[in-house]
Amino acid sequence: MHIDISTEEFLFNGQAYFLPSLSIDNVIFGFHKNELKVLLLQLQNNPKWELPGGFIYKDEEIEDAAARILTARTGLADLFLQQFYVFGSTQRTRKELLVEAMNQITDQSWLMNRFVSIGYYALVDYEKVNLQPTETANVYAWHDLNKIPELFFDHRQIIEKALQTMRLQLNHLPIGYNLLPEEFTLKSLQTIYETILGRKLDRSNFSRKILGYGILQKKEKHYSGSAHKAPFLYSFNKEAYFKALETGLDKDF
Template identity: 50%
Template sequence: MMDQKQEMYEFVNRGDEHYMAHISIDSVIFGFHANQLKVLLVKIRHDDRWALPGGFVRKEETMEEAADRVLRERTGLNNIFLRQFHVFSDIHRSNTEKFLELMRSEGIEVKKNNWLTQRFISVGFYALVNYEDAIPSSNWDSEVCEWFDLQNVGELILDHNKIIESALETMRRQLNFQPIGYNLLPEKFTMPELQRLYETILGKTLDRRNFQRKMLGYGILDRLEERRKGGAHKAPYLYKFNLEQYQKALKEGLQGGW
């Protein structure tokens, strides 16, 4: 079995035998916890900055299969809501010197005209996962993988701040014609919890009565006979998504925006 350094050397200097050149994937993985929208980030080895989880496309994979693999490796989850949302192709988005610096710090020789020193175009995917179910995992190129509050991500590497903002804008547009929440909330939730999720994504306050009327009008929620216990106020009813209606709404769309 190869040790980590040997694995890194093989990936850096022979990866072009297995991966597509010039194409990478950056994944914006969203979770929702304690009324906060979270994003999963990785700490780059020998670097003070953080980055989005990413990867490359194997020659026998589709782009979607590669994105699903990256998501699974970072969270341990399968069958997650995953959507391609943008292609990032700025000529100067790559940082060859930083990559070479990282390899030198690891004591790894990089062969001339190495595939990873070439220009890369990145395809952005965003995923919606249940915060409680995800198990963040790092790999050879990262020291740690952690959740961050969306407003506290700080300055990330390359154009990763721009990628997050683009993913968030896409999600906001999606709310105008598709439901959201199934992958972000626990199985049972209250109407105020669902409203808080929408408000967090949209970045604005929504009228409580209008929100409830609109959500119930979509027919994608089933109200349970259970109530949320333990609060200071009257315990609100619990809801769950009607998966058949939810999937239908994803395909056919919803009427009206936010």
């Protein structure tokens, strides 16, 4: 769903189209070559960075809104989005910050009201992301998690909560489907887990647990890029993988 409205109409009559006082902030983590980054954007008149977020149309499901915003910002569709928290502090959307960020805004704008934000996170291969500039935000960049610049509102807190939640949910939800080639080694999958968790995992323990989930299919052929005993290749059992996203897993790392 998308409705074309002018910037002026959005600023001063957005409540005619969107749910008032409710927004979505997507934390888009990007993984590639053993690095984990987060996608941030800059408004044209604001030196601070922020998360790619947006608003919910009045007749739109919240999950559909989160997916629409993600696609609009990254060019990617059909990704697994996880709702992780609601941010509703009375101090999170201060008027002076809005005025500083958007020079066209006035006290009459609906954006000057208090907003509660629903947080979602996604994990993507950032080399596959096609960033989409918008009329008000034309600077996008991937940032290392340990080098995050000054952020707007409470967006640093949102990122920290998303990372904390993703690490906890590694024990209950599978990952890697959109981050690996069709066939891969267990070591490649373990590297993704270690990068997100920020710690090393025991190889044999990881193999035992990940194979115990029943979401991988072992191939008859071996990996050809190893000088030593070549490891087996695996692929995801798509049906089992997506069922596990719905029902969860039961083994902790």
